[in-house]
Amino acid sequence: MNSYLQISNLTKCYGRTGALREVNLQIDRSTVLAVLGPNGAGKSTLFGCVLGLTLPTKGRVLLNGAEVGDSERARFGYVAERVALYWQRSVLENAVLFARLKGHSPAAACDQLKRLGLATVATRPTRQLSKGMLQRLGLAIGLCGQPELLVLDEPFNGLDPALLDVFQEVLAEEKRRGATLLISTHTIAAVEPLATHAAILINGRLAASGAIEELRNLHPAENSLEGIYKQIARRPEELEVLAA
Numbered sequence: 001m002n003s004y005l006q007i008s009n010l011t012k013c014y015g016r017t018g019a020l021r022e023v024n025l026q027i028d029r030s031t032v033l034a035v036l037g038p039n040g041a042g043k044s045t046l047f048g049c050v051l052g053l054t055l056p057t058k059g060r061v062l063l064n065g066a067e068v069g070d071s072e073r074a075r076f077g078y079v080a081e082r083v084a085l086y087w088q089r090s091v092l093e094n095a096v097l098f099a100r101l102k103g104h105s106p107a108a109a110c111d112q113l114k115r116l117g118l119a120t121v122a123t124r125p126t127r128q129l130s131k132g133m134l135q136r137l138g139l140a141i142g143l144c145g146q147p148e149l150l151v152l153d154e155p156f157n158g159l160d161p162a163l164l165d166v167f168q169e170v171l172a173e174e175k176r177r178g179a180t181l182l183i184s185t186h187t188i189a190a191v192e193p194l195a196t197h198a199a200i201l202i203n204g205r206l207a208a209s210g211a212i213e214e215l216r217n218l219h220p221a222e223n224s225l226e227g228i229y230k231q232i233a234r235r236p237e238e239l240e241v242l243a244a
Contacts, residue, residue, distance in 0.1 A: 002065035004029035004180060005050070005149070010059035012045050012204075019045040021204040022059070027182075027197075029148075032175055034191045035184040036229050037201035043184040044081075046201070047151050050182070051078055074102050077147030081154040083138035087127040091118055094126055095141055104145040112140035115170065132163045139167065149180045156187040164190055188226040198225060200232050208232050 003026040012020040020042045027033055035043050048054030050061050052073055063072050085094050095109035113119050116136040121129070129137065135155070142150060152171075156164060171194055174181060185191050192212075199209040208215065208228075215228050222228045 002062075003027055004031075004064060006060075006062040006065070007046075007050070008060045008062070010046070010049055010061065011057045012042075012049060012054060013057045018204050020049070020056070023201070023204075023206050025199060025206070025209060027180065029180055030175070030178045032171075032181040032183065032194050032196045034188070034195040034198040034225065035182060035201065036188060036198060036225075037184075037207075038233065041201040042204040043201055044153055045204075047078075047153055047182065047184065051076060051151060075145075075148045077142040077144070077150040079138050079142035079150070079152040079155055081157060083134060083141070085126050085134070085137070087125070089126060090123050091126055091129065091133075091137055092122040094137065095144070098141045099144040102145060108144045109140070112143045113137075115143070116140045117166070131158060132160065135159065135163070136166075139170065143170070143174070146177065147179060149182070150174060152181065152183045154185055155183065156185050156190040159190075168194065188229060189224070192225045195225065198228075200229055202233060 005027040007023055007025040010020050010023040011018070023046065035046065037043050045054060049056045052068065061068055086097070089097070092109070092113065095113055096106045099106065099109040113122055116139060118133065118136055118140060121133065126137070139155065142152070155167060159167060168190065171181065175194060181194070183191050183194070195212055197209070197211050198215060200207045212225065216222070219228045219231055222231055
């Protein structure tokens with residue numbers, strides 16, 4: 001039986017630079033995968049290939065065993081680290097525009113704005129929003145239409161503790177709904193309560209992956225996902241091999 005999302009020998013090169021090198025992952029439906037790694041490890045490139053924003057040099061991304069097309073990607077949600085918005089337009093206008101681009105109704109956009117606490121600023125020009133409100137708007141847009149796959153690139157970056165709680169609760173609701181989540185983050189403690197699995201990228205290669213409990217069993221000296229990540233990332237001999 002095929003996994004929900006299959007990433008096979010995924011490679012992306014920019015000239016002589018290998019951003020991704022033969023990455024293989026099998027991701028089951030309703031998995032919450034924490035994608036970890038240092039800056040430049042290939043996390044955003046991996047997400048770009050999954051979303052069809054980046055063309056791989058080699059390898060394939062399959063959904064339920066078949067090539068991913070536009071109709072499938074319409075069921076995906078994406079929250080970028082830096083959300084591209086129309087700054088002169090209102091919060092509501094931005095949300096409705098992006099919802100319609102994916103075939104969703106204005107009501108779907110309104111529902112997510114209310115869910116993220118943005119209904120009271122819906123008519124405000126987007127340029128007037130604080131960083132935290134912009135992050136809420138990005139998440140609201142990504143959640144329109146109840147996506148079956150939600151890809152989040154550094155969603156916790158710079159959040160204050162109260163807003164972090166909001167994001168964690170919303171993503172926990174998506175997890176309970178049965179959505180599959182791919183989350184890259186340097187704020188490992190924030191993703192650990194949500195994650196069912198983790199994948200660690202170093203120098204474009206997959207250094208480790210598996211269910212959280214499996215990784216803990218392989219690293220019994222470490223109780224936390226952050227501790228496991230640090231143990232893997234600090235192995236100088238492994239870093240040298242992965243860079244080769």
